[in-house]
Amino acid sequence: MNGAVPLPLGLADLSFSASGDSRVRRTVLPSGVRILSEQVPGARSSTIGYWVAVGSRDERPDTFGSTHFLEHLLFKGTTTRSALDIAVSFDAVGGEHNAVTAKEYTCYYAKVQDRDLPMAVEVLSDMITSSVIDPEEFETERGVILEELAMADDDPSDVVSERFFEAVLGDNPLGRPIGGSPETIEAATHDRVVKHYRENYRAQDLVITVAGAVDHDELVAGVERALIAAGWDLTLEAAPVERRVASGELIERGSPLVVVQRPIEQANILIGVPGIPAGDDRRSTMAVLNSILGGGMSSRLFQEIREKRGLAYSVYSFSPSYSDQGLFGLYAGCSPAKVAQVSELLVGEFRRFADGGVTADEMGRAVGQLSGASALALEDSDTRMSRLGRAEITLGEFADLDESLRRLNLVTADDVRELASELVSRPISIAAVGTIDENAFTGLV
Template sequence: MNAAVKFPLNVPELSFRAAGDALVRRTVLPSGVRILSEQVPGSRSLTVGYWVAVGSRDELPGHFGSTHFLEHLLFKGTPTRTAFDIAISFDEVGGEHNAMTAKEYTCYYAKVQDRDLSMAVEVLTDMLTSSTLDAIEFETERGVILEELAMADDDPADVASERFFEAVLGGHPLGRPIGGSAQTIRGATRTGVNEHYQANYRPQDLVVTVAGAVDHDALVAGVVRALELAGWDLSVPAAPVVRRVDHPATITQGKSVTIVHRPLEQANLLIGMPGILATDDRRVTMSVLNSIFGGGMSSRLFQEVREKRGLAYSVYSFAPGYSDAGLFGMYAGCSPAKAGQVAELLLSELHRLAEHGVTDEEMRRAAGQLSGASALALEDSDTRMSRLGRSEITLGEFADLDEALRRLALVTKDDVQELAAELARGPVSIVAVGALSDDTFASIIPVGA
């Protein structure tokens, strides 16, 4: 590959060689189902994922938490398999299976030996297409999810993270918690979750990605066979669902300061502002910025906050991007008495980066960190499977390791400084969980501002 390969929705077949002589193939069926594979030389195992481009942001009022609720329910049985049957299918071959609900997609996945691909396809297809949403299982799983939410509410880092998205993104759907709330889960109905299921789990919504020891033609044949056995009529023409609009949304900040009072020994502190979109051409620049600023033990935040001042054990930055919005955040776990000082230090480091830029040595280290981490991650078929899914659902293009390194080499110090300056001009949101007073951050943002 010499450049990224585009994934047009109206092209039925694509095939190309990627870095490391991996063979990438993509088939778009007339029904809209998309099947992608990356055959990796020397692999003996593979990871398969079934994706639908619906996440928590897509839920309508009265259905908040339905996407995550449904993810749980698809493991609870079909007309031909019980929940125990599903579990045994993977356990007896030493495989792994799980699912993840995100803000913009849901994925059901499994990792197995190459000889067990047919089984994985059959079981995942059955789960995704034919869940019974049994009424008794529905109530049982409601209790499980309420326990999951309670567990998260007992974790101050989770509480801070949920409130942080709400603070930065305000009323945007991305600001809502993925799992809903205890109130919305208690109010969820089987009919409502089933409506969500029927509306979003259709042939034109489905993306299947497999990476590792996979033969594409056999994969396509297996997926088609399993879908038809499940009762999906693949002869009905349909275009794949269009990708999300990637124009920046208008973001209205939530609260500038949010303090959740908890009698804890440590404060969990998050500070941030709007970031960039997942499809922004500057996403590689953001990766370099994040690496230099808070991406490792040699980063500025780690050195300034932990190594030089001993103010925190854990300190880092992060930059999630979505189709029409993004965030840039800084985290520190510190003594409640030091929270104000740490907050000022985090922001001052960002402004120092924006005003004075970065050094050649920092750029060299960031390039080494990012290129090395990318190469090591691709040793895992899970990462390659996820890359295929994000490429199809979010980006609309596939960039292999060589292309990623080429783009990384194009990032300049000026690029990093300009992006840092843009971030530093954004509205600042502070979220903290711990034994803090309401005026802890008054020196940064006056109380009531």
């Protein structure tokens, strides 16, 4: 495979070899359902995911929290299976099953032995198409979700992360909490969540990805049988939903500083700026930048703040990206008395990175770290399944390990410095949780 392989929505069939002698195939049914598989030589298990490109950012004001609410409810039973039946299906074969709600998608997934993949297709198809969303179960799950939110609110790292997204992204829907808030979950109604389900769980919304031990033709046939049995008319033609398009516009900052006072032993600090979207050609450059600045134990932030000064146990940088926006952030947890010093060091290292550039040794370590981490991650079929989903839903192209490594090796020190300079020029936001004097951040934003 030379270069990334485009995934046009209008192309019905696609097949190609990828690194490691794996085989990637993609089928788009006339109904708009997209099915992708990566057959990995020697694999004895499979990971399967059912994706819809609907996340928390897509909710209307009257449906905030519905996407996460719905994720819970699809495990509570269908017209032919109870919640216990669903759980037993996977437990009885030693499989794993779960779901994740994100800002731009929801994914229901399972990992099973190769012989149990047909069962996983049947059960997940049933959940996606035929969830009952019983009113009594709805009220029971409301309590479960409120407890989940309360648990997150007790974790200062979760709290500071939510406040950070709000501070950087402002009124952009990406800045909202994925799980909603206690107020929005209390306000959610059964009818609104059912409507959300009916509007967004359609054939043209569905993407199915499988990696590991999988025969693509058998997979497609099994999916078609399961969806037809559920009552979906796969002869009705529909184009797959369009992918999101990046506007190229930076969002307006929500707030320069957000401090949440909590009587805890450690202060949690996040400092950052808008980043780059997932489809940006500089995403390999961003990966190298992040690795050098705060991506490991040899990174500048770790060495300066933890190793040399002993000011923090946990310190790192990160760069989440979405279809049209991204963030770049710096994190440290430290004593409340050290907040000013640690914050100045975080911002100072960020700015020095842009001013002074990087060394050849740092570039070599970063590329080596990222190359090794990428190769090791692909030992797991979960990672490969997720890579297929991200390629189909967000990127519109598939890049295998060889292509990813090629792109990494094309990144230059000048590329990294230029991107760092661009990021540093953007408005900084700070979020912090703990017993903190807001004056500790004077002059930083």
